[in-house]
Amino acid sequence: MAYQGPPPYQGPPYQGPPDGPYQGPPQGPHQRPPYPGTPQGPYQRPPQGPYQDQPYQGPYQGPYQGQPYQGPPQGPYQGQPYQGPQYGGVPTYQYSDWIHRVGAYLIDVAPLFVVGIVVGIAHSFFVSLIFWLAGLAYSIWNRWILGGQGQSIGKRVLGMQLLSEETGQPIGTLNAFLRDICHFVDSVICYVGYLFPLWDAKRQTLADKIMRTVVVPA
Amino acid sequence: MIVRRMYSVPEHISMLSAGAVAIGAVYPAIMAHTGGRGIPCPLRALTGVPCPFCGLTTATVALAHGQWTAAAGASPLVCLVAVMVAGTAPLLAARLAGLVPPPRPVSDRNRRRISVAVGMIVALNWLFELHRFGFI
Numbered sequence: 001m002a003y004q005g006p007p008p009y010q011g012p013p014y015q016g017p018p019d020g021p022y023q024g025p026p027q028g029p030h031q032r033p034p035y036p037g038t039p040q041g042p043y044q045r046p047p048q049g050p051y052q053d054q055p056y057q058g059p060y061q062g063p064y065q066g067q068p069y070q071g072p073p074q075g076p077y078q079g080q081p082y083q084g085p086q087y088g089g090v091p092t093y094q095y096s097d098w099i100h101r102v103g104a105y106l107i108d109v110a111p112l113f114v115v116g117i118v119v120g121i122a123h124s125f126f127v128s129l130i131f132w133l134a135g136l137a138y139s140i141w142n143r144w145i146l147g148g149q150g151q152s153i154g155k156r157v158l159g160m161q162l163l164s165e166e167t168g169q170p171i172g173t174l175n176a177f178l179r180d181i182c183h184f185v186d187s188v189i190c191y192v193g194y195l196f197p198l199w200d201a202k203r204q205t206l207a208d209k210i211m212r213t214v215v216v217p218a
Numbered sequence: 219m220i221v222r223r224m225y226s227v228p229e230h231i232s233m234l235s236a237g238a239v240a241i242g243a244v245y246p247a248i249m250a251h252t253g254g255r256g257i258p259c260p261l262r263a264l265t266g267v268p269c270p271f272c273g274l275t276t277a278t279v280a281l282a283h284g285q286w287t288a289a290a291g292a293s294p295l296v297c298l299v300a301v302m303v304a305g306t307a308p309l310l311a312a313r314l315a316g317l318v319p320p321p322r323p324v325s326d327r328n329r330r331r332i333s334v335a336v337g338m339i340v341a342l343n344w345l346f347e348l349h350r351f352g353f354i
Contacts, residue, residue: 097223098230184260187260188260188261188264188269189261189269189270189271190257190259190260190261190269190271190272190274191257192271192274195234198227198230198231198234199227199230199231201326201329
């Protein structure tokens with residue numbers, strides 16, 4: 001028997017779209033429209049663990065008609081970390097400032113300073129070698145956790161985090177080492193590159209700009 | 219991108235400069251005691267060419283000892299920063315005392331204008347340094 005094709009449609013006729021008010025576009029996480037003054041939009045940390053940015057709900061829709069306040073519906077604070085107050089409707093954003101970054105650096109190098117003193121005053125070559133290797137291992141490990149977790153010892157103590165500007169994630173160990181190499185650019189102009197966070201909009205050093213990294217409060 | 223700061227950029231630079239002048243006041247004594255040769259410029263050490271910011275240490279030490287002519291001869295940029303610090307100091311003091319609210323954010327457009335102006339000043343200072351070291 002030859003194929004006769006599909007049977008004709010037997011269901012109800014088409015009634016058009018369902019009635020009801022327009023529900024607006026679906027809004028999931030990170031649907032917030034970018035700030036119109038910035039072509040790339042502000043830095044927005046992607047969700048990490050318990051932190052979930054709340055979707056942008058749009059402007060004020062009218063007088064309050066809902067239920068009485070029940071407290072935060074989703075437990076502890078789930079938005080972005082502190083971004084500063086709103087001034088005149090313009091969003092403000094916060095990066096770790098220069099003095100805190102200097103403090104984190106000093107904490108990071110403090111063990112190396114002790115190692116240097118010990119190596120300098122030790123009369124035994126073996127003791128000097130042990131401390132020198134310990135200092136080297138500490139430096140590598142500290143860089144390892146900086147790339148993997150976004151926090152070196154100093155940054156962890158002072159509550160900061162090194163993240164990728166594009167992904168909002170730690171940059172990885174290899175990129176952390178590359179960033180250290182890029183610090184040569186900061187040094188080669190009489191170390192002025194390290195002062196760039198004093199005036200830069202994102203408080204980046206030149207190495208941060210090359211590697212597209214930012215330091216933000218953890 | 220609007221960044222909110224408790225102090226303006228000139229005020230930040232003023233605070234840094236105050237610390238630099240304090241260090242500059244004792245810097246010669248430290249170098250004499252330790253036998254150090256100062257902070258080398260990596261670019262000049264590697265290539266012989268001074269960087270745009272060469273002379274910062276020399277000029278800062280000279281300013282800390284009140285030697286304006288010597289400071290201007292080492293780095294005019296430091297003298298410009300010193301003038302800016304002098305102009306910003308009253309505002310910074312008022313801000314620290316809580317008499318003045320935090321500064322208003324600078325728009326992207328004005329930030330770009332300021333960046334261009336500062337870049338031109340740094341370029342001029344580099345020309346001066348190149349002339350000082352006999353390259354032009």
